[in-house]
Amino acid sequence: MTRTFVLRQASSAILAANAIRPVPGMPLSVPVFMSGWLTAELAPQLLALTATDSAIHVARHGIRSRSDKVGLLLSTAAVAALSSVIATGRGAAHECESALREELGEDYAERDGKIARAGLSAWRRIYDPFWMRRKGVTRVRNLRYAPGGRRFRLNIYHRDDVPSDAPVLFQIHGGGWVIGSKDQQGIPLMLEMASRGWVCVSINYPLSPRAVWPAHLIAAKQALAWVRANIGRYGGDPDFIAVTGGSAGGHLTAMMGLTPDAPELQPGFENTSTAVHACVPHYGVYDMAGDTGIKPVLQRVKSGLMPMVLGKNAKFPDDYRAASPLAHLRADAPPFFVLHGRSDSFIPVAEARVFVEKLREASDNPVAYAELRGAQHAFDVFPSIRSAAVVQAVGRFLEWAYRTRDQREPENRESVAEAVQLRDTDGG
Structure with a gap:
């Protein structure tokens, strides 16, 4: 004994x-x-x-x-x-808050700069972390957004009373592009935002090795097109959609923000806008080609995973780089809030640092970055002291992005209209 x-x-x-x-x-x-x-x-x-x-x-x-x-x-x-x-x-609350204050400036600090303290219900969720429900939130399951079976299904979370013209949060699950489900990830954040009056959508997408790149991203854009056309029936506003996800979902989140309206990535729906208004990637993959030179990234590039995801006939480095967020940086990228754990064993924190540095150089919009001490990969999957703080901070960022959308939308609408006009003129 x-x-x-x-x-x-x-x-x-x-x-x-x-x-x-x-x-x-x-x-x-x-x-x-x-x-x-x-x-x-x-x-x-x-x-x-x-x-x-x-x-x-x-x-x-x-x-x-x-x-x-x-x-x-x-x-x-x-x-x-x-x-x-x-x-x-517990320090995650201050780490996130400092990141948002530093990047978003005085307007954010004045309106959103209070760190929420965990109430009784929040602590109950932390000490009962696998209870993934929230009173007052309804889930609508397994809606089809495209033909092809269960990998082309999505869930919708909204407040019981069904809001009107609510901002939309679009969640993409992770799992190395080979596993995962819309029912398993991002739930604490979606429940929180739905309880605040947002409409949240979580999607499945085709997985490797059966699907090869860019099938994953095309499916996510198909889901976004479906949301833009149908979310009004569930109380959502198609004119404001933010996207989030972790790991492979973080990679797809970044790609969604950095490849709006790219015709080669939306075959058959080229004239549907796939632009999003804010991106919140968690512990994402940002360098698919090894351009950063970071040792663990190079090991990943040379591993058997990349040919499985990109296809055995993928040409290196062109096809690898085409799937890399670092290769798609742009001045009109939407506001980003990047989160990464300093103790991540799968995706090195140095990869996120380089991505944020390069995106800040390229983008005209804010790029907030919170590096969380002690956080492993997947730190936000279920409620914990850290993830509860992260959820609150992400909520404040999303509400800031929604509140300040009019400062960016005229230019974005003009650029989208010009892109569509050019495609129509070219016969695309």
Whole structure:
């Protein structure tokens, strides 16, 4: 019994240590990610279990042997480390707020600069993180946006009373372009925004290896075209659509913002506007061709994943670069809020830093960037101390983008109209 107690406490201490400082290296990226992600976002629950386990052991067995003392020492170390993880997670609120204040300026600071404190309902969601529902929010499931089966379906979240002309949030799931579902990701943010009166849409799209690039992006644009034509029936305003997503969904989010109305990416619906008004990519892939020279990025480019996604006949570097957000930077890009975890084991934080730097050089619109200490990949999948803070910050950014849309829309409408006119003149 004492030996198992020591093993349990040692396990807690190791998990906490990995959450604080993940083991680097591609061969260990999956187990390091899984243990670090769950430990970091479930740290309060793990701390409570560790402390309770120690208290029960001492109450039943006392502190009689050397193993008892070792177990308690490990328990103390684990509790201290988990407390540090929790404190780091709480820091996400200030990290996000500082990023938004710095990039959006005085107008944002005056109107939106209050950091929301977690109320009773928020803390209940954090301590019951897998309860993915919100009172007052309705979900409409499995609407078809294009022919092709379940990979061409979407869900809609809206307030029970169905708002009128509400801004729209468009969510794209991640999963390395090979797995994932509209029912699994982005839910805390969509529930929050739907409760605020937004209409939220989450989509499926075809997955590799059956689908090869750019089928994923074309499907997302098909879904956007469907939303633009039909979202009014669910209370949404087709004239304001923001897009968000994580990992591969973050990559697609960036591509949606950087390739509006590109005819080669919307075959059969070339004259439908696919422009979006704001982008919030979480821990996205931004360099598909290795142009940054970052070692983990080069390893990813040379891995078996890229031929699976881009097709075995993809030409390097042209086809790789065509799928890379870094190759599509533009002055009229919509406002971006980029979020990335500093402890991400899958997509290096340096990749996000380069993307933000280059996008800021190119874009005329704000590019906010929050780099979250202690955050692993997928930090926003379920409610946690960190993800609750991120959801609130993203909500403030989205509402800022919606409120200030008129400062950008005249120019955007003119450029879209000119592009459509040119295509019509050319016979496209």
